[in-house]
Amino acid sequence: DAGITQSPRHKVTETGTPVTLRCHQTENHRYMYWYRQDPGHGLRLIHYSYGVKDTDKGEVSDGYSVSRSKTEDFLLTLESATSSQTSVYFCAISDPSGQGNTGELFFGEGSRLTVL
Amino acid sequence: AQSVTQLGSHVSVSEGALVLLRCNYSSSVPPYLFWYVQYPNQGLQLLLKYTTGATLVKGINGFEAEFKKSETSFHLTKPSAHMSDAAEYFCAVTRREGTTDSWGKLQFGAGTQVVVTP
DSSP states (O other), X not given: OOOEEEEOSEEEEXXXXXXXXXXXXXXXXXXXXXXXXXXXXXXXXXXXXXXXXXXXXXXXXXXXXXXXXXXTEEEEEESSOOGGGOEEEEEEEEOTTTXXXXXXXXXXXXXXXXXX | OEEEEEEOSEEEEETTSOEEEEEEEXXXXXXXXXXEEEOTTSOEEEEXXXXXXXXEEEOGGGOEEEEETTTTEEEEEESSOOXXXXXXXXXXXXXXXXXXXTTTOOEEOOXXXXXXXX
């Protein structure tokens, strides 16, 4: 199994509070991603990083920010959580040199966030 | 732009019967295609992938999928369902020639929940 650890695994918070989810990898993969999973929508990309301090937006980035100060850590922040951000969040990693250039992703086990 | 359509959000199969999960994709460039499986309260695990070459690809746990360019399809099959196949399955697509900022940006289908009955 890929060495990907997400924390916290479960969190309940209130509307308007800030929340930070952490993804830590031990694979030294260059690319890291945050997806959210919602019923009927599959997984949708929030933000991704293609190197330290290099990040970009995905298709559902509004209300989220990210930071990557080290290769192994990718943080997802909800500055002011809303009920629509109740979801399961998955971190994924990838590396072109590691998978023969096929774009395969390895996933963490997810962080379940409930915003009341 | 790329997209994936999975036909059927829920599929029920009898143990020992054929499993068939349908996936159609849209891509303006040559695609890489994937099937992932998700067991309850777990992350996604790669079942199989199509990159180039042979259009029939075999994956783990007896699953296989066939890339049909003319039909823009990548359907997943398993000849004989097992109780342990109960899970959610996701089809995904990404562009073959990725650039630095597009690498690994998979577009996922909505998922198909598979229930296996004795």
